[in-house]
Amino acid sequence: MTKLGRELAAQGANIISLSVGEPDFNTPDHIKDAAKKALDENYTRYSPVPGYPELRKAIVKKLKEENGLDYDISQIVVSTGAKQSLSNAILCVINPGDEVIIPTPYWVSYSEMVNLAEGKSVFINTSIASDFKITPQELENAITEKTKLFMFSSPCNPTGSVYSKEELAALVDVFEKHPQIYIISDEIYEHINFKSKHESIAQFESIKDRVILINGFSKSYAMTGWRLGYLAASKEIAAANDKLQGQTTSGTCSIAQRAGIAAYEGGLESVHKMKEAFERRRSLVYDALRDIPDVKVNLPEGAFYFFPDVSAFFGRKDEDGNIIENSSDLALYLLNKAHVATVGGDSFGNNDCIRLSYAASDQQLIEALRRIKTALGKLK
Numbered sequence: 001m002t003k004l005g006r007e008l009a010a011q012g013a014n015i016i017s018l019s020v021g022e023p024d025f026n027t028p029d030h031i032k033d034a035a036k037k038a039l040d041e042n043y044t045r046y047s048p049v050p051g052y053p054e055l056r057k058a059i060v061k062k063l064k065e066e067n068g069l070d071y072d073i074s075q076i077v078v079s080t081g082a083k084q085s086l087s088n089a090i091l092c093v094i095n096p097g098d099e100v101i102i103p104t105p106y107w108v109s110y111s112e113m114v115n116l117a118e119g120k121s122v123f124i125n126t127s128i129a130s131d132f133k134i135t136p137q138e139l140e141n142a143i144t145e146k147t148k149l150f151m152f153s154s155p156c157n158p159t160g161s162v163y164s165k166e167e168l169a170a171l172v173d174v175f176e177k178h179p180q181i182y183i184i185s186d187e188i189y190e191h192i193n194f195k196s197k198h199e200s201i202a203q204f205e206s207i208k209d210r211v212i213l214i215n216g217f218s219k220s221y222a223m224t225g226w227r228l229g230y231l232a233a234s235k236e237i238a239a240a241n242d243k244l245q246g247q248t249t250s251g252t253c254s255i256a257q258r259a260g261i262a263a264y265e266g267g268l269e270s271v272h273k274m275k276e277a278f279e280r281r282r283s284l285v286y287d288a289l290r291d292i293p294d295v296k297v298n299l300p301e302g303a304f305y306f307f308p309d310v311s312a313f314f315g316r317k318d319e320d321g322n323i324i325e326n327s328s329d330l331a332l333y334l335l336n337k338a339h340v341a342t343v344g345g346d347s348f349g350n351n352d353c354i355r356l357s358y359a360a361s362d363q364q365l366i367e368a369l370r371r372i373k374t375a376l377g378k379l380k
């Protein structure tokens with residue numbers, strides 16, 4: 001959709017993009033300054049494969065102070081974005097035929113990474129009625145003797161759902177009964193949480209050794225282009241990731257790593273400012289979506305996405321007589337007729353919904369939602 005949107009824009013259309021998954025802010029100045037200094041100080045050579053010790057120390061400190069989690073630097077592996085950390089972790093843990101439980105909707109790359117490792121994705125479907133969260137019973141029902149891994153994000157892309165400490169504890173009760181299962185906890189949106197303080201499933205000591213915690217700098221510090229993420233895991237899993245990365249990409253960009261140290265040492269002021277803006281926009285979009293007949297919407301507790309249920313429009317016709325069959329058709333219709341780029345929910349394993357990112361200015365959001373309302377009103 002982003003690509004199609006750009007093509008239409010190149011032809012002169014005034015496209016508003018609500019399809020991208022990155023903050024619309026610039027990287028804070030103190031982080032950019034650290035990168036410039038790193039160049040001047042000649043941090044231009046290969047770094048250690050799992051990252052500079054100073055960065056891993058800053059990550060250990062962050063995990064202790066912000067999340068109450070104890071890790072040693074030997075348990076941290078820094079990679080080229082959280083995406084590589086996820087992919088490394090899956091490749092290290094999954095053998096061909098192993099089952100990986102993924103609640104839907106999920107971030108697009110999860111199931112493809114599992115395919116690459118020749119694992120088998122087992123989906124637990126959720127809907128807007130449960131705020132897109134799974135229950136312990138649903139988890140238990142999905143587990144077989146082949147289950148090797150469970151992976152999820154909280155706050156979630158694409159739904160913005162956030163698991164509370166109590167909800168995580170109930171899932172942990174299930175994992176305690178199945179010691180062969182690893183848990184990938186993708187916490188990349190941890191700072192964009194409007195509900196309360198971020199809760200990590202790694203805080204539960206009974207399963208901590210099996211949790212592979214994924215995080216990074218892209219979303220919290222508006223550093224998507226720098227490609228900097230990491231995992232924290234047991235020493236055994238971290239060592240396997242180090243070995244794999246040593247034979248593939250080696251240590252990630254030296255300059256980005258020095259910038260990452262400045263990000264973690266520079267406090268959370270810029271993060272809080274960004275979160276305030278997202279919270280204001282969330283209210284704005286929520287009110288506008290609730291004002292559109294036949295759109296079902298919940299209030300996401302984190303990240304910067306809405307995932308409204310638009311299935312009421314399936315089967316309706318546009319002005320040219322084309323029938324909207326599914327979420328992709330609807331996203332395409334909105335792009336062509338309203339000039340608003342969204343993403344069909346089928347990309348995330350849920351065909352009832354579309355994803356709207358509110359990483360856009362207030363004016364753009366108001367105009368986009370006005371156009372969406374008008375366009376949906378024309379479907380009969």
Ligand SMILES: Cc1ncc(COP(=O)(O)O)c(C=O)c1O
Nearest residue numbers: 021081082083107157216218229
């Ligand atoms: C849930 C989730 N995990 C991981 C990533 C990847 O982040 P990074 O830019 O650090 O690779 C994204 C990016 O969109 C994401 O939405």
